[in-house]
Amino acid sequence: MSHTFTNLFSNQSTLLKQAQYRGRFAPSPSGPLHFGSLLTALGSYLQAKANHGLWFVRIEDIDKPREQFGAVDQILDALSAFGMSWDIDPNTSEDLAPADRGCLVQTRRLRRYQEILDTLHAHNLTYACHCSRKKIRQMGANYTGYCRNKNLPLTDAAIRICNDHVNATKTNSDFNHEDYIIKRRDGLFAYQLVVVIDDIDQGITEVVRGADILPLTTRQTSLYKLFGITPPNYMHLPLVSTKPGFKLSKQNHARAIDINNPKPELIQALTLLGLPVQQDLMLKSVADIITWAVAHWDIANLPDTTEIIISEQKTSFSSL
Template identity: 50%
Template sequence: MTRYVGRFAPSPSGPLHFGSLVAALGSYFQAKANHGVWLVRIEDLDPPREMQGASEAILQALEAYHLHWDGEIVYQSQRHHLYQAQIDAWLKNGDAYYCQCTRKQIKEHGGYYPGTCRNKNLQEGAIRLKMTKPVSHFIDQRHGQMSIPEALINEDFIIKRRDGLFAYNLAVVLDDIDQGVTEVVRGADLIEPTGRQISLYQILEQPEVSYLHLPLAMDTNGNKLSKQNHAMAIDVNEPKPTLLRAMTFLGFHIPKELNATNIDEILRWGCENWQVKQLPVEIEITP
């Protein structure tokens, strides 16, 4: 059997907040319950959105919660040469092309790109990948078959932006392949790009990973907890109450006696009692 390899891949746009902790714990418990390894990757692809010192703060928070990762930390900012090599290969064989369409032009087509520049042979602009392996649905380990919004299925999506930054979909798939990841456990807000990522696996002729999407933590206004919404950083000085709250959010029924134990014992109990079926099922895809 292939050894289970999971990962937690935060972006350093701010410190770890409750929603990020939920994602970290879900991926950690799933990896350890499957006797696998748990990797941490810093997805520092977008410098304008990054906060100085956030990478270090995230790692320190994980350590404060005793979420110890396996192996070395991988930073996407140190892997640009790998992304560019794949893009160059696709440009050379005609599988990718330059596009100069603006956001306004795409918005006029309903917000989805219709392939305007596919055959123009442009030499500069954003770079798009020709969609040759469209994916209409995928299987989520908790929620079963999930359908992809129709407008996204055949869209030639961007793999390198006009400003020279590499696109998330490309980097995450190349990194997961390179690191041997077998299952991606992440928040439900990342369901939408899953079809594109599966398409990349097929285009690259690589075995697909499995997916498990976790419920999202919301604020009192019904908005997803996120760095963009100014979610508060988790407490790294007194981590146990927040840890127990996050585990309850993930569907654990915490026995009273566990409240008196230390963090290592709580995590050990979590690994022993984790079940995917305990997760809530209320997840929707919004186009």
């Protein structure tokens, strides 16, 4: 079975033979970058460049209704202002349009995602689920596979993956083993599926991202297993919060980073990432600060925590 999927992902073995570090930063364009996303971008950038690797930016706009007009350009302008220039992946460049500025954009890859979905379906690894939200709530915290053997029509249905297929009799599903949705009833592909397809197609060797995604890692590595492909290394950076449990996010209106005056926030972020920042760094250009940071980057100095608390002055919450 894995053989079929290996053919679908034939590009990946070629990429791995190159043995070059390939990292990525994958923002969703639901708003401009805030200080927390700056920390994640910097962490992934520095880890890639300290390993003499390539660093891609992927626009995760699969949830199109949540996209904010102009956010893609705001994000890319912010990365440039903070000294992070991204590489263009020649292997996926046929998907690129000029407006994408060299970044892989998920909504241009819907045919690719459907190709993978169709193959999964042809192998009886997916099924249609017609359960309402209310019904699922009544069944408990996790989906128990209620529709798995019903062979329901695919139209107007969510598509679920037969997870934990080595142990399909298991009914007592937990979060990691439940048959999660890979295509929503409204026709949108689920993040869980497309992020794995993108990471495989781009030959990503290490994923550096925020600790909030940590709970999804097991689902993602199980998809890799299903496809017969070795998963990348995963590294999770601490989230930035104003108080315990209140991470900066677009949802709670975290302030956008200041692209007209990047140095103070850049240096603060580098300090939080454990770099040995000295005061004279402020006198350097952004490009020189980044070069210095690549040379001094050491993951052993990262804070050993999933959350960093910063002062409220850095943010402006409209709801607090």
